[in-house]
Amino acid sequence: MAAPITGIILSVKRYNPQEIEPKWQQVWEEKQAFIAQDFADRPKTYISPMFPYPSGAGMHVGHTFEHAIVDAIARFHRANGHNVMNPMGWDSFGLPAENYAIKTGTPPQETTKTNIANFKNQLKRLGASIDWTREINTSDPEYYRWTQWIFTKLFERGLAYQKESLQWWCPIDQTVLANEQVVNGKCWRHDGPDDPPAEKKSIKQWFFKITEYADALLDEIPELDWPEKIKTAQTNWIGRSEGVIYTNKVKDTDLEIESFSAHFEAITANTFVAIAPDHPLLPKLVDGLDNAQDILDQAKQMAIDRDAKGPGSLGEPEGIFTGRYALDIFGDEDLPIWIANYALADYGTGIVLCSAHDERDFEFAKKYGIRLKPTMVPVDPIEAEKVKNLEYCFTDMTNGILIEPKAFEGKVAASHRQEIIKFLEHEGFARAEVKYKMRDWLISRQRYWGAPIPIIHCDEHGAVAVPEDQLPVRLPDVKDFAPKGDGKSVLAHVEDWVNTTCPTCGKPAKRETDTMDGYACSSWYLLRYTDAHDDTQAWDPKLANYWAPVDFYVGGDHAVAHLLYVRFWTHVFKDMGLTDFKEPVKKLIYHGLIAAEDGRKMSKSLGNTVDPLEIIDQGYGADALRTFELFLGPIDENSNWSSSGIGGVYRFINRVWTLVQEFDESDKSFTGNDAEVTRLQHKTARKVTNDIHRQSFNTAISALMEYVNDLYKLKVDGFSDTTWREALSVLVQLVAPFAPHMSEELWQQLGHEGLVHETMWPEWDDAQIVEDTMTIVVQVNGKLRAKLDVAKDTDKETIEKLAIESENVKAFVGDQQPAKVIYVPGKLVNIVVK
C-alpha cells in the first residue's frame, strides 16, 4: 500500500514560479543554451515569428501567443537533436515612433531604444528560447546599410524605378499610401468615422518592379506548404488573366485605341467602348470637339468622386458620352465611346470593349440607352429568347452557346477559348495578351523615420545610386519632426544633408529625400539572421544556404503584403546568385488572433489589453501563461482571452509539480500497476509528439492532463521506483515545450544531469500501447446497444457470437435472423435486422 499521502503533502515544496522562472532564465543565459551553431552537422531547424514593431505599448497577451507557438516548436525540435535557430529582431522603422516625435520632440532613435528594451524584457520573462546573438534592428545603420545596398542592386537590374503617378495620399500623415494601405477609402491608420478619406495626388515616386516576377511568384504557389487561405489570397492578388488586345480606329481622327479583354468568347457582341475618366488619352480623344473642355471637366469630377468613395463602393455606374466612335473591326455599326466610372486607368489598357455579356456593361447600357447585341445564349430555348430580348444579362461562358460569328455558331463559348484566340489573331482582329491585377510595389514614403533611398539626383546624370563604399546613407539628426505640409519628408529641409555631390561627375547634386516603405526592411531580414553582424556583405551565401529557407515562419497577419514581398525579393536574390533557393519560407504557420475577454480586438485605446507581465506577476507565472494560450483552441482559429481559463492550466501545472514532489519524498519499495503506468507513458509520448508535429497544441496539452489525472489515480495503488521515475521523467520532457521553467526544475529534482532538451525526446513503442483487453461496441442497425470487454486476441466468430447473445441486443433483435453482421476489427459489431 502507498504511504499516507497527507503526511507527504505537508512536507512538499510548493510550486512557486516567481522563484524558479528567473532562476532558470538566468541558467539558460549563463549556459548560452539557445545559441544556434553555424554549419553544425545535425538537422537544422530555422524558426521565426514575424518580427515585431516595438511599439510603446509593449506586448499584450495576443502578441505573446505567437511567441508561445514559436517557442514550443523550437524547444521540441531542440529536444529532438536539431540545431535550432530561433532569432529575434525589431521592425523598428515606422510611423508611430515618428508621430510620437512630432508630438513630443523625442527622437525616434530614443523611443525605439526604450521600446526594444521593454520588448526584450517581456520575451525574456516569457522564457522564450531565443538566440540573442543574432538580434537585428531595421533602424540600425548597420542593418539599413544593406537594405540600401539591396536597393542599389535592384536599381542596377532595372527593378527599382521612378515614375510620376497618381497615388493614394493620407491627409493626416501627409504621406503616400500603397493600395493595400487604403481601407474603405481611408488610410489604414486613420479609418475611423471622423477621419477624412484618402486622396489622390500626382507625385514622382519610387517603385519596385514586382510585376516582372508575377509569373515566377504565381508558379511557385502550388508548391508552398502554406495555408490554402494565404495561397489563394496571393493567387487572387497577383490576378493573372489571359485575354486579347483589340486595336480599333477612332472615327474622324488619326487615333487608335487598344483595349484588353479576358472575356472575349462572345466575339462579336461588343457594341460600345468604355474609357476610364482619368485616362491619359482622353484629352487627345476629345480634341477638336466643340464641348471638349466641358467633357474633360466632367471626367475630372467623375474621377474625384470615385476616389472619394474608395474601392469597392461604387454603386450605380456613371457615364459621359465623348462624342467619338470607334470603328468596329467586324464591320458592324460604329461603337460609341463613353467615359465610365467603372473603367480603371491602371488595369489593362484603361479602355474596354463592352458587351451584353458583362453585368456592368449591361447595366450601363440600359441606363444610357446604348445598343446591346447578345451573341451568346443559354441552351434552353425559352431562356435564350429572353437573353436575345435583353430581359437579363447572360454571362455564363461555361455553358453559353455562341450564335455568331459563323465559324463558331452553336459552339460552347468557354471550351473554344484557344480556338477563338487563334481565330482573332489569324484574322488580324486582336493579339493574345496576359494582364495582372497586381501593380508595381510603391516604396516611396515622404517620411523621416525610414531607410533613406540611396539615390543622388544629378542634373547631368539623373538618378545615380550611392556607391557601396558610401553606404549607409545615414539619417541625419533632426530637431523638428513636423511635416511642413509640402508633401515632402522633413529630410528635404536638412540642407547640408540634401546637398551633396554626384558620385559620377563630382558636381553638386541633391539626395533623394524619400525613405523606403518599411516592408522593404522586412523583405530580407530572415536572411540577415543567418549572418546577422557581417559588415562586409548583407549575408554570406554559404550561411544563408545552410540555414534558410525558414522551416517554420509564424505569424497572423500580412497575407499578401509582406508575405508576397519577401517572396519577391528572395526570387530576385536567387537570380542574383545570392541564395540557392527561390522561396524563403517552407512552412507558414498562420495563427488566429486572441481578442480581449469582451470579444473585441485588444487595443490600448479600448483599454482591454492584458499585460503578460501582470499575469506572470499575479503568481500564474510564464509557464501557465504560455501553456494556457496554446490550450485555448486550435492555433489557426481566433479566440478570446479568458481570465478564469488560465486558472485551470495553472492547476494542471501545479498538479504536475506536486506529483513529482510526492515521488521524491515517498517510500520507493512497493509495486503497483507498472504495466499500466508504462502503457500510458508510451501512449502519451506518441500522442504529444504527433500533435506537436501537426501544431495541435491544445490536444497535446489535454493528453498531458489526462496522463497526469491517470497517474494520480494509479499512484494510490503504489508503484515501483524505476517505472515511476521514468513515467515522471517522460512527463517532464513532454511538458517542457510548453512549461519550460518548471520542467527544468523537476528534471533536476528527478536526478537528471543537464537541461531537459539535452536528453533526447522520449520515444515510444506501439506494442507497449496496446491494451490486454479491447472494448467492442455492439450496434443494432447502427445504434449503440451494448459494449463487450474481450481479450485483445479474441477472434471474429467469438465476438460476433457474444454480441448476438448479449441481453440488450436480444431485446432488439428478437427471434429474427440478422440480415448482415458487420465486424470492424477491434472496434465494433453492427447487427443489421430488417
Added chain:
RNA sequence: GCGCAGGUGGUGGAAUUGGUAGACACGAGAGACUUAAAAUCUCUUGGCUGAAUAAGCCGUGCGGGUUCGAUUCCCGCCCCGCGCACCA
C-alpha cells in the same frame, strides 16, 4: 459580388482514415478538510422520460441524399467570421 474558413453542451473546444458524439478544461452544483474563507481533494454535470451510476427517446446550423453506420462524404439552403473587392 467573388474567394476562403467555419457553425458541436451554459462556455472554450475534442473526435487524425465514414465506426462509442461531447475527450480535456472553464463555469455550475454537491460533499470532505477548515472556527471560517481561500487553496486542495472527491463526486455530479447535453436535453427529455425515469428512483436509478436499469433502460429508452432526442441531439453536431436547416432540408434532402449515399451508407449496415454520417459531426465526417454528396446536393440545396441559412447564418457568422476573414480576405479581396469596378481587374473588363
